[in-house]
Amino acid sequence: MIAVRNLTKKYAHNVAVDRISFEVAKGQIVGFLGPNGAGKTTTMRVLTCFLPPTSGSASVAGFDVLEQPIEVKRRIGYLPETPPLYLEMRTSEYLTFVGKIKGLRGAELAKRVNYVLERCAVADVKDRVLGKLSKGYRQRVGLAQAIIHNPDVLILDEPTAGLDPKQINETRDLIKSLAGDHTIILSTHILPEVEQTCQQVIIINKGKLVATDSVNNLQNRARGAGSVLVEIASRNGPLDPAAAKNRLELVLGVTRVLPRTSRANFLTFEIEGKNDLAIRGDLVRAIVAAGWDLNELRTASVSLEEIFLQLTNPPTDNSESKQNSATDRAAAGV
Amino acid sequence: MRNIGTICQKELRSYFVSPIAYLLLAMFAVIFAFFFWNVLGYFVYLGMESQMRGEMFPMNLNEEVIRPLVSNVSVISLFFIPIITMRLFAEEKRNGTIELLVTSPVHDFEVIFGKWLASLILYASFLFLTALNFIWLFKYGNPDWKPMAVAYLGLLFQAGALLAIGTFISTLTRNQIIAGAATFGICLLLWVLEWVAGYESATWAQVLAYLSVLTHFDSFSKGLLSSKDVVYYVSAIVLGLFLTARSMESLRWRS
Incomplete structure (x- = not known):
């Protein structure tokens, strides 16, 4: 047409x-x-x-x-x-x-x-x-x-x-x-x-x-990385981010653990694994075994925004683009 | 062709739905009525004077009243025409409605001609008001209507030319005031150009005088329909509308 x-x-x-x-x-x-x-x-x-x-x-x-x-x-x-x-x-x-x-x-x-x-x-x-x-x-x-x-x-x-x-x-x-x-x-x-x-x-x-x-294709394209977001919390006192990170890195199949946010008793990590599906079970067991609560476990966001930012921005300053996407999302009322 | 009517109707509506048309009509009517009263008063005064001196040659309504009056109208028009044309395109450009016109299946010339025609019709309605005053002359005197008709035709020609120029200037800016001021400047210039002919008879002065709109109105005001002057006005109209078309086209290449 x-x-x-x-x-x-x-x-x-x-x-x-x-x-x-x-x-x-x-x-x-x-x-x-x-x-x-x-x-x-x-x-x-x-x-x-x-x-x-x-x-x-x-x-x-x-x-x-x-x-x-x-x-x-x-x-x-x-x-x-x-x-x-x-x-x-x-x-x-x-x-x-x-x-x-x-x-x-x-x-x-x-x-x-x-x-x-x-x-x-x-x-x-x-x-x-x-x-x-x-x-x-x-x-x-x-x-x-x-x-x-x-x-x-x-x-x-x-x-x-x-x-x-x-x-x-x-x-x-x-x-x-x-x-x-x-x-x-x-x-x-x-x-x-x-x-x-x-x-x-x-x-x-x-x-x-x-x-x-x-x-759909664009969303799938970005999903390829297959990373998981987890939010953990501790029942007794603050968590030590470094220790938590080390513990999570020990889980089988995990290739990288990126701390995202840490607030008093909550810690959020983005975890990349060899195979998205296989690491989830082991992750959950490891977190529970360590005595933490698992508040959230989800596929890392694959909104068009991130694809868009990846495509329109040079990928060098990753942290900044993440921030931008957060403000954009707020601005769009989502 | 039907589109010309549609555009023209739309323009006329927007003149008459806003106070502009009524304000201009009222001002034009008042100013003309003042001139009419003035000229007629002078005519009556002259008549009494010549009677007292015992002069017997007849006084002519056409020569003594109608001719100076239509000449006045042609000058007053110079002040009103910029106000009529300034909005034609400038307003559309400012409001973005020009995008609607240009992306609609109408030809540029239909838009231009429609707008120009609407402005001419508005001006004609001014003339209609002035003509109402002359009814009194026919009631109490015996003027010849034919030279008067020619004079009005001349006024329409003159306005058509100036309106075409004003339409062109309105395409150049999105600011109505600028469009109006520039048109007013050009109108004044086209009026005073003929003054050089008063003291200078070289070719360049004759050319300048020829370019002046008012020189060409002279014969119309006497009731003479001369092809030379008609040609001048028609070419001014064509030139103005042609420039408008070019400007509308360049608007796209530039914007």
Whole structure:
């Protein structure tokens, strides 16, 4: 449905997108992932014919963005980062206007306006002036505007940015429910969003394509290391971290023990073993034999965030990236 | 082509849904009414004076009232046109709605022409208000309506040209005030250019005078429809809209 080949976009002083190639099949939801300034918006603007590519090509539904922009535009619904609303218009009036410039007329137009009003849950504000709507409503009107002409492809630039958690969930659900009829590309820098909504991920950083894969594959890729997190506690007095570490290292099959956090009576270790499954039993027995409590034992986290950070950051400063991922997670409200 | 209508309608709505249109209409009406009262008062004064002196040659409403009045309108317009055009593209650029227009299956020229047409229609509604005053002349006098119609046509041509230039300037910035101020500057410049012709008759002065919008309005105000002036205004309109189209295109290459 979407094919991008060696796409490059240069501005006067920098290269925003550098030889990116990817394809998106019909009906998929693809997450377009990257830190701020990675080139997500630029790529989307090329796909929507807002910006011409410097070199390379992009096509939507078989139409090239440079050769047949009008055909491409007919098949694309686009929600820019800030919804393009005429703030002095009323909701239904605005949607009618957008429907008209997208080529709808008469009964068909009225039908589609009513449909998107319901679909995006903005029917209750259809006579309100857009400038007076809350951010969540504006975003949904923006989505309604993007799907009004029933486009094959939906391009959504950070559709959940600036919404509160409830609105974020509603918007994600809405996007997911649109997936059947439309091919969707959504950009974001919030990783759980991709895990929750998308089937396919395209990660870019500094204008370069870093990875393109399914969400499952990417998660599996990072799981390969097979490390385990354990949290132990002592019933009588503080634990000696060094002693605990030494004891755990003695367990058969353990190759490395990394202290993670230590708080009064709790110690957390990340333990790497030759074989993830085999060491767990021995670990538990060793911990119990030593007279400690086992509070937690789980597979070390494999969120997309860590994969993302691994892929976008040089792996040298590991500790810092771990910290970043923790703050990111807090910021994303997870 | 239908898109031109859609865009034009949208622009007109946003003029009339905000106070801008009404404010401009009211100001234009008041200023014109003042001029009308003034010119008419002078006309009556002249009439009484010539009667007292026993002069018998007839006084002409078209020459003595309508002509100075439409000339005044053409000058007042210079002040109003920047306010009409400044928002056309600058506002869309600031609000990001330009992205909606550009990524919709409409051609650039449809957007540009639609917007320009809306601004011209708004200006025409100003003229309609001024024309209402002239009803009194027809009620109590006997002016010829044909030169008046030509004068109004000239006003529309002149405004069309300036509006096209204003539309172009509005694409250059996302700041309405800058767009308005720059358009105002250019309007003034195009007005005063003709002043050089007053003392200088060299070719360059003639060229400058030719470029002035108001020189070309002169014959219209007399009720003369000269093809030379029509050509000037039409080419100014085409140039303005053409530059707008180029600027809209370059917006994409640059942004």
